[in-house]
Amino acid sequence: MTKQISFNAFEMNCIAHQSPGLWRHPSDRSTEYKDIEYWTDLAKILEKGLFDGIFIADVLGIYDVYHQSAEHALTGAVQVPVNDPLQIVPAMAAVTQHLGFGVTTSISFEHPYPFARRISTLDHLTKGRVGWNIVTSYLESGSKNLGLSAQLNHDDRYEVADEYLEVLYKLWEGSWEDGAVLRDKHAGRFADHTKVHPILHEGQYFKVPGIHICEPSPQRTPVLYQAGASTRGQKFASQNAECIFIAPPSKIAAKKIVQSIRQKLREEGRDPYSVKIYTLLSIVTGETDQKADAKFKEYQSYGSYDGALTLVSGWSGVDFSQYQAKDRVEYIETNAIQSMLDAYVNADPDRIWTIEEIAQWNSVGGNGPVIVGSAQTVADELQHWIEETDVDGFNLAYILAHQTFIDVVDFIVPELQRRGVYQTEYGHGTLREKLFGHGPHLAENHRGAKYRQGTKNKFAHAS
């Protein structure tokens, strides 16, 4: 039997998230991102399509590397303005029963103590449907506005992240024992205070003496997502993540990353398949291949060259305005552009990419590939992806809000269900139980589990 396929929706509280320029299309709704109905409508579409969840990206900063200016970002609405990702979740939760919510937050931007409360509150309100995408850095333009003079260097960032997670695990897993909450109206005892423990955390970066201010939420620790692609990032992910998002441009590149992630999990003593890996994709579909192709061509005509290079410049830190449209990527010093451009080169070693082609690639569906065709064609290709790369599912970016997701739900989901590779109803319980068939809490061999039912002594010994 072919492996089951899972869908996540990839969103952000902004306009034309991964498809710069497409907001100009008459049918695109993403300029309504600031309205509550935009999100409640979307949540209902995704739940109808039995999506695992919606994954909400975030960037608290402006893409101002391209032309060393914010002009193109502002004129073209390239991920700016961008609203808070957290607050759209309670509204979506109010109109759904099963859909999961992955919220992105950087550990640089809030102290772990109030952050722990935010996530516990959300897990309560959603009855255990929350995931957290752990981000360790942000755009330089964002950190400046918080008075952080420079980003921590890459490896130090993970030192802080390790301790940040430790504080959270102590609060979420250890502070309130199972059975601490009695809720006994008759006896007048809400909690057994002997089972509620101050975490007494004194670390290098944080001092948190107190108890968690929230009672345990359904999942305690939210489902943990990560998207780090660097070696250090993969180590961090292999210790903490339960879901990993990747964004390679091709199956060849995806296969390498997936192998590396599963190997790291083995090295950490975790089942390599205890983590779900979702890869970024977009889908353009219709009744026939021809109709889908025509749709795609029309979408491409709305893509923005400047918008795409605004994103690519921000992601890579390199001002692409210094290159001409016909310049070939092989002539760019790729080591200065981090791993991103390498991925394009590796994706298809025989292809010579021009700047223009990279811009076009990124202007529709972001840096992930776009699969175009009828339901049969797309389903075939999705199955090829699953078989050849060993990913567990797809993180689907939209091209047109919400039409892309409506098309996926109307065309692709039924086809995959017919093939027996897509769920026909939601599983029971919390997001973690739906994803992994166990829970609602972290698996016993997860790093966070050792902080459970803590006593003062246990905390002192745990590391």
Added chain:
Amino acid sequence: MTKQISFNAFEMNCIAHQSPGLWRHPSDRSTEYKDIEYWTDLAKILEKGLFDGIFIADVLGIYDVYHQSAEHALTGAVQVPVNDPLQIVPAMAAVTQHLGFGVTTSISFEHPYPFARRISTLDHLTKGRVGWNIVTSYLESGSKNLGLSAQLNHDDRYEVADEYLEVLYKLWEGSWEDGAVLRDKHAGRFADHTKVHPILHEGQYFKVPGIHICEPSPQRTPVLYQAGASTRGQKFASQNAECIFIAPPSKIAAKKIVQSIRQKLREEGRDPYSVKIYTLLSIVTGETDQKADAKFKEYQSYGSYDGALTLVSGWSGVDFSQYQAKDRVEYIETNAIQSMLDAYVNADPDRIWTIEEIAQWNSVGGNGPVIVGSAQTVADELQHWIEETDVDGFNLAYILAHQTFIDVVDFIVPELQRRGVYQTEYGHGTLREKLFGHGPHLAENHRGAKYRQGTKNKFAHAS
């Protein structure tokens, strides 16, 4: 014509907010505080009763002064656990059209840059129904968990608060000019970037060079609430607040505070009636005075002596466990207990309060008075309050969630409407327009207005 009367609901994302012990009553729902339905049900009740808004208090810390322990707070669910106040608002907004939302946040707990985004997001999602209750300090037990070794001293706190507000006004009022957002699909221009300004803030406590990351929300600056009672707090409020919450135990005490607030407003060059003052109250009502009295006695039987003194100890910083139930307040060194106990003494100079009486007072409806009686009796007394104290409305604490508010909506609102002193439909527009009849933005002579449509020069000269 008698002055119009306004109602606010006083809530907190916790159990038995102002009535410690009452969660043990079989009809109380406040133990459901963590569920989304608790809040959506409440929002619908309040909107049916044409309440101005719901004011959500917050304390990120534990009441651990009483017996110098968290035991009574945890056992009796005395404002702990307490979830994040912000996230219940989008859920309530999704099921209402008019109700306002006042959210409490301390300036100590988040940098103004991401905080500005949170509030702008909420104002967008609610279509302009957001208020912010500005808090400058918190429980010591809370600040410790953020690694703040000691609270700033009282006056310094307001220096920080002044600059915090300055940063927010620059972001909310000045960064995006009116007309900066074009949303022009046809021309492909989302914004006119020449009308979006970096705020270039370099102050004593904060450095924020960038633009506001959100486009202007309906109100830009949310309706500003304040509850500071000290002299410095009143000055801060008179410069910033549009609504002020007070909590005196009697009409005599209320009258003095209101006079002082309106005088401070005059001194700041503002119309003394440009600020709405709400005073804390609870209402117990029923078909007849007798039925209301019986209800009140039953409620009182669920009040908790230890729970009330846990609150009073936390508010005052004095461990009340050192006193006996029959001890008289006049024997306590009131100057060590800040202004709180003075208020009891001033409330009725001839009355000798015992510790037990203070506990009983605070165990039902918090430190505000409780008005008990039929709709006629209560309406009479509310009108006396308005006439004798010059307040604009009432911040109503519940005794039983949600029964207290259901009773107010069923009995008191129709009686006040019959007398022509309560609105019979909501006004138009944003919260600010509903409250003041003008808006949606800050009044021209408000401190925040001078930061409008800022240019670099303007910011450099504004103070």
